[in-house]
Amino acid sequence: MTPFQIRACDSAIQQDTTDYLPSKDRVTRWDIAGFVFSIITxxxxxxxxxxxxxxYYVDNPNQYYYVLxxxxxxxPAVINTAFSIKMYCQNKEDTQMKPLTKRFTKRRLCYLIILLFQLAPVLRYFDALRYAIKSKKAEKEKNIENQRKYYxxxxxEDSDVALxxxxxxxxEAAPQQILxxxxIFYKHGDGNTFTIVHQLLSIGSSFVSMAWSMASYHRLLRVALINKNNISWGGTIMQFMWHFLVxxxxIMCISVIASIFPYYTVLVLSVHWFVMVIWLKITSDQPAICGNNKVFEYFFFAVFGTVYIFTHISLSQGRTLVRYVFFYTILCVENIIAMIIWMLxxxxxxxxxxxxxxxxxxxxITFFVGIVFMIVYxxxxxPSTGYIQRHLVKR
Structure with a gap:
């Protein structure tokens, strides 16, 4: 279940009971520290x-690289901001709340700053951090109603910002890494050493960010669902390694072939994207965030079709085994073909x-070891089918 589906069913849950969050769930210092860390990273x-x-801008011969x-x-900043605003429009149940993003985007100058510097996720982190602090304060004051409300x-907010x-x-990060x-491969590593250092710093931080974003996304979805067991930190580490290595x-396979045949690479990735969009349209549930807006629905699948160039993210409930086999088989075949062409x-x-x-x-090695981490996870x-859940937790 995605954050969109969680929001769609949230109001129905509240009609049944106003105390649907377990009493043991409360904000910890680790939660607050995690938000601060996420903002900084x-x-x-x-x-x-x-x-x-x-x-690239100050290096005049590379203006083409600067533009790309x-x-x-x-x-991606425009797309992310559009999704963020759409999420806020979908959730209007609490009119007294005035999240930072909602106030910030009412001003055109601030809206431009959000787009230029990709601050939509950061503002959502600030909203989540603000609610976490208020929930912690209410807990100290023994105000259980406000504690659970802000929690x-x-x-x-946390599940939305994870997406x-x-x-x-x-x-943004994945295309940047490929570029x-x-x-670097096109220049055979003979470029300006100072520039290469900056490139490698950007590449390294992006790899970590992508893997952590996927692990955090799945962990937070389980926290947001009251009928699901949470993912342990061991499981989160397994997910991080799985997504990091794959x-x-x-990205390495796409990058090496793009350094030799950039236009053919774009063509093949476009075909992959088109196949993924069709597949998502056929197999995924109707996105609650789209409502009856068919234009936004196609935009939704087009955006996630781009994500599916690099990784799989569940957009509907149900068993994922067949989907994973289909998706990772395609990735494996494409990666092998790319490496063979590069070698030839x-x-x-x-x-x-x-x-x-x-x-x-x-x-x-990284691809197959990543698949091993997925299987181990x-x-x-x-939390539902693993050995720990079957044999240890139930005891």
Missing amino acids: HLVDVGLDINVAYR TLIFILV KLMIQ LRVLECYL QLAI TVSR YSDEVIRSSPYYLPIICLNF YKICH
Whole structure:
């Protein structure tokens, strides 16, 4: 179940009982620290991307790289802000609440700042942080009603921002990584050393951000659902490693082939995107956020079709085994073909470079080890079907 579906059924749940959150659920210092950490890491990630764009700008021969980098920053910012506003429009149950994002976006100048610096997720983190602090304060005052009220609002904001962070990572960070790595491979690592350092910093932070965004997204969805067991921190680590390794392999494979055949790479990825959009349209539930708006519905699937170039994210309930087998088989075949083409058509400079063989080994090893982490997660750490849940928790 996605945050959209959680919001759709939330009002119905409240009609049944106003005390549907378990009494044991309360805001901890770790929650507050987590929000602060998420805000800082997001700003650092965006700042490093902007810094790379600036390095291209001051390096006159690379104006083309500067324009592409800027496009990959601004377009996802517009999409993320649109989704954020749509989520707020969907949830109007509490008219007394005035979240920071809602107030901030009423001013055109502030709205422009949000778009330029990708602050939509950051503002949602601030909203969640504000609710967390209020819930903690109400707990100290022994005001149970406000404690649970603000805790519920914090969970809603947290689950929404988790999805926004996933979109930001895979619409902005992933294309940025492909661009930066393709540039490095295209230049055979002979570019300005100072610029390469900035590129590698941006690439490294993005890899971590993408993996953590997926792990955090799944963890927060389980917290938001009252009839589901939460994911343990061990399970979250398994998910982080799974998404980190598979994403590294996927982006490396796309980057190496893009450094040789950029236009054909765009063509193949476009075909992949189109297939994923059709697949999502056929297999996914009707997104509650879209309502009866068919235009936004197609926009919704188009956006997540882009995410599906890199990773799988569940948009409907039900068993995911068949979906995973289908999706990761396609990724595996595409990655293998990309590496074979790169090995066949690489010039002598690349083949003699010190990173040629390590990249080939890295791409294959990381993908299959990532799949192993996925299997371990579902066999051992999954809160519903894992070994721990079946044999240890029930005891």
